Every structure is written in C-alpha cells, then in structure tokens.
Amino acid sequence: QAKERVRRAVSSLELEARKNLLAKKQELITVAFDAAFDNIMKLPEDRYVAFLCRLACEASLTGNEEVVLSPADRSRFGKQVVIGANSLLGQAKKSAALTLSQEMRPINGGLVLKSGDTEVNCTLDTIVRLIKNDLAFDVAKVLFQ
Numbered sequence: 001q002a003k004e005r006v007r008r009a010v011s012s013l014e015l016e017a018r019k020n021l022l023a024k025k026q027e028l029i030t031v032a033f034d035a036a037f038d039n040i041m042k043l044p045e046d047r048y049v050a051f052l053c054r055l056a057c058e059a060s061l062t063g064n065e066e067v068v069l070s071p072a073d074r075s076r077f078g079k080q081v082v083i084g085a086n087s088l089l090g091q092a093k094k095s096a097a098l099t100l101s102q103e104m105r106p107i108n109g110g111l112v113l114k115s116g117d118t119e120v121n122c123t124l125d126t127i128v129r130l131i132k133n134d135l136a137f138d139v140a141k142v143l144f145q
Contacts, residue, residue, distance in 0.1 A: 025140060025143070025144060028143055029132075029136055029139050029140055029143065030132075032139055032143065033128055033131075033132045033139070036128065037109075037124055037125075037128045040109065040124060041108070041109050041124070045076070045077065049077050049080050049081060049084065050084065052069075052073070052077075052081045052084075052085075052110070052111055053080075053081055053084030053085045053087075053088055054085075054088065055110065055111060055122050056081060056082075056085035056088075056098060056111060056113060056122070057085045057088035057089050057092065059113055059120045059122045060085070060089060060094070060098065060113060060120075061113070061115070061118075061120065062095060062115060063089050063094050063095030063096050063097055063098065064095060064097045064098070064115060065098055065099075065113040065114055065115040065120070066098070066099050066100070066101035066103070066113070066114045066115070067081060067082050067085070067098055067099070067100055067101055067111055067112075067113060067114075068101045068103050068104065068105055068111060068112040068113070068114050069081070069100075069101075069104060069105075069107075069111050070104060070105060070106065070107045070108070070109070071104045071106075073109070073111075074100070074104050078100045079100060081100075081111070082098050082099065082100045085098050086098050098113075101114060105123075107123045107124075107125070108123070108124055108125055109123065109124035109125075110122050110123035110124040110125070110126070110127060111123070
C-alpha cells in the first residue's frame with residue numbers, strides 16, 4: 001500500500017508540474033502576441049498608415065465601405081488611409097470608393113469597414129486574437145524548441 005501511495009503521489013505531482021508548465025507556456029505565448037500588438041502600435045506613422053491602407057484594401061468586400069477609425073487615428077491620418085486604400089484597390093482593379101466615416105469608435109488601432117448594417121472588424125485587438133488562435137502552435141514551437 002505504501003508503494004502505491006508513493007506512486008500516486010509522484011504521479012499527481014508530475015501531473016501538477018505539467019499543468020504548471022503548460023500554464024507558463026500559455027502565458028509566454030500571450031506575452032509574445034501582446035508584444036506583436038505593441039510593435040504594430042509603435043510603428044512609425046508612415047508605416048502604420050501603410051498598414052491601415054493594406055488592411056482596408058484586403059478586407060474590403062465591395063470597395064464602397066465607410067472606414068471607421070478611432071478618434072486619434074481619424075484626426076491624424078484618416079484621409080490618408082482612405083486615399084491610400086482606394087489607390088491600392090484601384091491597382092488591384094477593384095471598385096475604389098471607400099469613404100471616411102464621420103463615426104468613430106474607441107478602438108486600439110486598426111479599423112472597421114462599414115456598409116449599411118454590415119461591418120468588417122479589422123481592429124488590432126480582433127486581428128491579434130484571431131491570429132493567436134491560428135499561430136499559437138507555431139509560436140510555441142519557436143519559443144519552446
């Protein structure tokens with residue numbers, strides 16, 4: 001009985017150690033994605049505007065949506081984003097009539113494309129969350145070789 005109790009105790013401790021290791025790895029993966037988010041937010045203005053232009057171009061369904069930005073992004077470079085995205089759409093031989101929405105949203109970077117009741121959420125929070133689901137395994141392989 002003593003040997004069985006020791007075996008169970010050791011097994012339980014090993015399981016607990018694996019759980020703790022997994023939790024720490026998941027925490028580090030989250031830190032890596034948070035760092036990626038921060039790096040995007042710290043891009044120089046010209047690179048951030050180019051990023052938003054590509055994002056709007058790639059996410060546009062009709063080429064006729066309104067571009068909704070945060071108040072800060074809208075005032076700083078809203079028109080640049082719309083002009084740049086329309087230019088990219090035109091180069092891709094797509095309809096290029098995006099407009100800058102009067103509406104603003106409390107978002108942490110990125111944008112929302114809006115057409116009537118339809119919205120395409122391209123906020124950085126959403127993009128990073130979705131990418132994290134797809135890339136977490138690959139990031140874990142790099143972090144924990």
